[in-house]
Amino acid sequence: MAKNKETDFNWCKDLISNCKTEIAKRVVGQEEVVEGILTAMVAGGHILLEGVPGLAKTLACKTVSDISGLDFKRIQFTPDLLPADLTGTLIYEQSTGNFKVRKGPIFTNLVLADEINRAPAKVQSALLEAMAENQVTIGETTYELPKPFFVLATQNPIEQEGTYNLPEAELDRFLMKVMVHYPNAKNEVEIVKNKGKAVDINVEKVLSESDIKKCQELLDSVVCDDAIIEYIVSIVNVTRPETGKKAANKSVSKDRDDILRYISFGASPRASIALCQCAKVNAMFEGRSFVIPEDVKAVANKVLRHRLVLSYEAAADGITSDDLIDKILSLMPVP
Numbered sequence: 001m002a003k004n005k006e007t008d009f010n011w012c013k014d015l016i017s018n019c020k021t022e023i024a025k026r027v028v029g030q031e032e033v034v035e036g037i038l039t040a041m042v043a044g045g046h047i048l049l050e051g052v053p054g055l056a057k058t059l060a061c062k063t064v065s066d067i068s069g070l071d072f073k074r075i076q077f078t079p080d081l082l083p084a085d086l087t088g089t090l091i092y093e094q095s096t097g098n099f100k101v102r103k104g105p106i107f108t109n110l111v112l113a114d115e116i117n118r119a120p121a122k123v124q125s126a127l128l129e130a131m132a133e134n135q136v137t138i139g140e141t142t143y144e145l146p147k148p149f150f151v152l153a154t155q156n157p158i159e160q161e162g163t164y165n166l167p168e169a170e171l172d173r174f175l176m177k178v179m180v181h182y183p184n185a186k187n188e189v190e191i192v193k194n195k196g197k198a199v200d201i202n203v204e205k206v207l208s209e210s211d212i213k214k215c216q217e218l219l220d221s222v223v224c225d226d227a228i229i230e231y232i233v234s235i236v237n238v239t240r241p242e243t244g245k246k247a248a249n250k251s252v253s254k255d256r257d258d259i260l261r262y263i264s265f266g267a268s269p270r271a272s273i274a275l276c277q278c279a280k281v282n283a284m285f286e287g288r289s290f291v292i293p294e295d296v297k298a299v300a301n302k303v304l305r306h307r308l309v310l311s312y313e314a315a316a317d318g319i320t321s322d323d324l325i326d327k328i329l330s331l332m333p334v335p
Contacts, residue, residue: 006289008218013287015215018206022067026198027060029187035285036178036302037064037152042215042284043277045175046131046151048116048166048306055180057154059198061112064152068207070109071146077119083126087136101138106130109146109209113153117163124170127151131173148212168265168309175274176299177306215284222280223290227335232275232296238328239308240266259324262314267307275303293334301325 016038023034033049037060040047049057058074065072075086088104105111106127116124130136134145153174156163171177183191191198241260276291278299283291305321314320 022203026063028190029183039281048174048177049154051180061152065110069205072110073105073108074112081119111151116153117155176302236267236272264311265309271307
């Protein structure tokens with residue numbers, strides 16, 4: 001039985017390696033983005049990608065749909081977009097005198113919500129029911145969304161003109177937020193050689209719906225020891241101003257005030273659950289059936305950075321969420 005499990009974990013490791021190889025045919029560099037998307041898919045969550053235009057965020061999402069064969073829809077968010085443009089609406093048919101449901105592009109397996117922060121909050125909020133409950137309501141009727149269902153959202157930095165802040169409730173529904181950086185010189189040479197035609201490069205379908213389901217079932221058998229869970233909860237607790245002083249370990253008490261003065265609101269228990277799930281996925285991608293502290297550290301920034309609401313003092317001092325998370329990780333005793 002144990003040998004079978006070991007074989008399954010090795011199969012999963014090879015599967016993810018094959019996925020990365022296929023994606024790399026089109027997407028040069030951006031390994032962290034690819035890793036994040038695959039992690040969110042296996043964990044059954046949604047992912048937010050942030051970066052300036054032209055960094056292959058959309059290409060990465062489209063390529064994932066091509067290698068998986070999942071049904072894919074792209075929604076371009078604009079200031080004049082309406083909630084019904086996402087979810088669908090009721091159309092009156094004069095010939096029958098009845099209303100007919102016209103489902104929107106949200107009814108698919110893989111939704112690319114492109115430049116999500118260019119639409120007003122009411123449109124962004126229309127995604128919330130779909131992301132939280134895997135269902136949408138049109139008129140007075142609730143409709144289940146196809147399974148699996150993933151939202152891959154891209155956004156431009158808030159400093160960009162014509163962008164809106166995402167509502168905190170929606171941000172918290174994203175399992176991870178991955179920052180998309182400029183490619184290095186070597187990778188950019190490869191990108192220029194492709195002349196912007198990377199999307200035309202053929203990729204093999206190496207990931208099926210059943211593969212995703214099998215990985216998700218395998219995820220349940222990854223062991224996360226109580227000591228690791230306590231480590232995760234301790235990290236998240238330190239981000240909460242109201243509990244941070246009580247929760248902080250004695251060894252971090254000296255520096256906790258420096259951390260807490262920059263945080264207005266910390267991460268919720270949903271963050272602890274997400275951190276545990278993503279750490280399990282990271283272990284599984286490495287071919288292991290158990291979580292180690294390095295797995296937690298590997299995903300901590302991606303899971304927590306969008307869940308911290310920083311104070312004005314942080315903005316004035318140029319402190320980012322990543323700075324605070326890195327400091328917490330460096331101070332927290334490792335089990």
